[in-house]
Amino acid sequence: MAASNEQPIIIKRVKKQTHAHHGGAWKIAYADFVTAMMAFFLLMWLISMTTPEQKQGLADYFAPASVSRSTSGAGGVLGGTAFELEGARMAGSAPRVVMTISTPAAPKSPETNDKRTASASNGTMESTNSTQSSPSQTTSNAAAAEANSRDEENFRSAAESLRQAMQDDPDLAELSKNVIIDETPEGLRVQIVDQDGRSMFPSGLAEPYERTRKLIEAVGKIVMKLPNRISISGHTDSTPFAGTPGYGNWELTSDRANAARRILARRGLPSDRIYQVVGKADSEPLFPEDPHMAANRRLSIVLLREAPAMPAGFKP
Numbered sequence: 001m002a003a004s005n006e007q008p009i010i011i012k013r014v015k016k017q018t019h020a021h022h023g024g025a026w027k028i029a030y031a032d033f034v035t036a037m038m039a040f041f042l043l044m045w046l047i048s049m050t051t052p053e054q055k056q057g058l059a060d061y062f063a064p065a066s067v068s069r070s071t072s073g074a075g076g077v078l079g080g081t082a083f084e085l086e087g088a089r090m091a092g093s094a095p096r097v098v099m100t101i102s103t104p105a106a107p108k109s110p111e112t113n114d115k116r117t118a119s120a121s122n123g124t125m126e127s128t129n130s131t132q133s134s135p136s137q138t139t140s141n142a143a144a145a146e147a148n149s150r151d152e153e154n155f156r157s158a159a160e161s162l163r164q165a166m167q168d169d170p171d172l173a174e175l176s177k178n179v180i181i182d183e184t185p186e187g188l189r190v191q192i193v194d195q196d197g198r199s200m201f202p203s204g205l206a207e208p209y210e211r212t213r214k215l216i217e218a219v220g221k222i223v224m225k226l227p228n229r230i231s232i233s234g235h236t237d238s239t240p241f242a243g244t245p246g247y248g249n250w251e252l253t254s255d256r257a258n259a260a261r262r263i264l265a266r267r268g269l270p271s272d273r274i275y276q277v278v279g280k281a282d283s284e285p286l287f288p289e290d291p292h293m294a295a296n297r298r299l300s301i302v303l304l305r306e307a308p309a310m311p312a313g314f315k316p
Contacts, residue, residue: 053198055197056195056198060174060177061174150306151187151228151306154226155183158188158226159181159188161222162181162190162218162219165218165222166179166218169214171211171214172218174211175211175215178192178193178194178198178200178215179191179192180193184302186231186304186305187228187231187302188302188303189300189302189303190219190300190301190302190303191286191300191301192216192299192300193294193295193297194294194295194296194297194298195294199297200215200298200299201256201299204241204243206252206256206258207259208260208263208299212299216264217264217267219301220263220264221267223264223269223301223303224267224268226303228303228304228306229273229275229304230264230269230273230274230301230302231275231278231304232257232261232264232274232276232277232278232299232300233276233277233278233279233280233299233300234252234253234254234256234257234260234278234298234299235253235280235281235282235284235285235286235296235297235299235300236249236253236281236296236297237282237291237292237293237294237296238282238285238291238296248281249282250279250281251279252281253279253281254277254278255279256279257277257279257299258277260299261277275304282296286298
């Protein structure tokens with residue numbers, strides 16, 4: 001048998017290495033990242049396209065409507081920190097309280113002390129006799145107390161009515177932080193104040209914005225229900241007014257106060273209810289520690305306390 005010259009066929013099997021399957025979790029993470037970046041750039045675009053007033057309007061829309069309930073003038077617009085933490089008066093700007101400590105008098109001689117004691121005793125006796133002999137004075141004191149109690153009740157009712165009216169009207173609710181309601185020795189005071197990015201009057205002009213006009217009309221509806229007289233005053237900050245020569249902050253605040261009077265008059269407030277209309281420029285800042293603050297620019301409407309009626313035949 002002849003030998004075969006054919007080479008043997010060798011089959012080599014190679015096993016391929018298989019890699020573990022990684023899954024699609026990275027795709028989900030990447031999609032989340034892309035979505036977040038798209039939202040971020042969309043937000044940046046919206047912020048760059050809106051005005052400061054529109055930003056403030058959006059912030060007020062999502063903020064709860066609140067009007068200062070403080071009775072000290074510092075109640076959040078413009079209140080207190082005495083406005084609240086957000087509002088007209090920010091934290092750290094509460095009014096400063098000054099305590100006055102009297103210096104003790106120098107010691108006197110025994111003779112001087114005896115004279116002082118005798119004089120005080122005589123004065124007490126005269127005062128007692130005077131009180132007992134003037135019943136008209138007692139009557140006037142009772143009338144004053146009654147008038148004051150009536151005013152307090154009316155002021156509380158008026159303040160609550162104004163707060164409720166602002167909460168019920170969406171347009172006015174946005175301005176709640178520009179309003180401060182408080183009681184002063186003069187009476188119930190409603191202040192319409194500026195905020196950074198939201199002014200109640202156009203710069204340098206006496207006529208208010210439409211939203212301010214609506215707010216003044218809302219105040220007018222409340223005050224017309226009471227017999228008390230009205231005092232209107234305009235205020236500004238310490239920034240010099242750069243306008244027509246001879247026309248400055250005094251003239252501007254006077255014109256703004258008179259513009260508010262005309263709005264109230266058109267709503268039916270009798271002219272004899274107006275006690276005074278004054279412009280005070282920057283003479284009475286709301287924030288003396290920062291006279292250039294926007295909240296110093298304001299319009300103040302005060303419902304004055306009633307003077308008690310004097311009894312017939314009364315002589316002071």
